[in-house]
Amino acid sequence: NAGVTQTPKFQVLKTGQSMTLQCAQDMNHEYMSWYRQDPGMGLRLIHYSVGAGITDQGEVPNGYNVSRSTTEDFPLRLLSAAPSQTSVYFCASRTDSYNEQFFGPGTRLTVL
Amino acid sequence: KNEVEQSPQNLTAQEGEFITINCSYSVGISALHWLQQHPGGGIVSLFMLSSGKKKHGRLIATINIQEKHSSLHITASHPRDSAVYICAVDGWSGGGADGLTFGKGTHLIIQP
Numbered sequence: 198n199a200g201v202t203q204t205p206k207f208q209v210l211k212t213g214q215s216m217t218l219q220c221a222q223d224m225n226h227e228y229m230s231w232y233r234q235d236p237g238m239g240l241r242l243i244h245y246s247v248g249a250g251i252t253d254q255g256e257v258p259n260g261y262n263v264s265r266s267t268t269e270d271f272p273l274r275l276l277s278a279a280p281s282q283t284s285v286y287f288c289a290s291r292t293d294s295y296n297e298q299f300f301g302p303g304t305r306l307t308v309l
Numbered sequence: 310k311n312e313v314e315q316s317p318q319n320l321t322a323q324e325g326e327f328i329t330i331n332c333s334y335s336v337g338i339s340a341l342h343w344l345q346q347h348p349g350g351g352i353v354s355l356f357m358l359s360s361g362k363k364k365h366g367r368l369i370a371t372i373n374i375q376e377k378h379s380s381l382h383i384t385a386s387h388p389r390d391s392a393v394y395i396c397a398v399d400g401w402s403g404g405g406a407d408g409l410t411f412g413k414g415t416h417l418i419i420q421p
Contacts, residue, residue, distance in 0.1 A: 237413065238413070239313075239395070239411040239413040240409075289352075294339070294399060295339070298342070300344075300352040300354075303352075
């Protein structure tokens with residue numbers, strides 16, 4: 198199993214550009230989440246999904262969209278990038294809320 | 310919203326020392342996770358526990374539900390244990406909400 202994969206590993210955007218961070222898992226997990234990690238803030242939940250076709254907002258959803266058309270994929274879209282979205286983004290998955298989470302390797306995003 | 314506090318924020322110790330990292334939270338939980346993140350690296354789940362104690366190699370995690378407190382211990386510490394250790398809690402999701410609430414992490418350095 199590849200586990201949780203994320204692409205790209207690094208990305209630099211200009212303010213106003215849009216892009217999609219990809220996340221995929223091959224463990225048939227129903228639950229998938231996106232987090233951002235900022236210095237001094239810890240990890241914060243952006244959006245999550247409890248199954249294909251079901252998504253909901255987390256703590257910091259503004260400026261991001263998600264969709265879940267398949268169990269495997271959970272892309273995160275930045276609609277119009279802002280410098281405040283400079284961060285490291287982690288995707289994670291698990292079978293349900295009673296089991297451990299598996300994290301992807303992260304995407305380091307810089308918005309100029 | 311659950312408040313998760315970790316202590317200490319930073320810890321430097323000598324190889325071989327016994328290490329303790331603490332985590333306290335404000336609201337009852339269904340489970341607590343200990344995670345490890347090496348510099349520039351991904352996040353790995355070490356333990357998930359809802360009661361008592363778990364041991365894996367030189368790592369021991371304990372939780373006291375009544376006191377809303379958990380500890381992570383490392384015995385015979387080694388420089389390869391140098392990492393950020395993150396405590397995270399699962400709330401009582403009820404309606405199926407997912408996503409952990411994270412502490413800000415403890416930065417551990419083990420010197421040879």
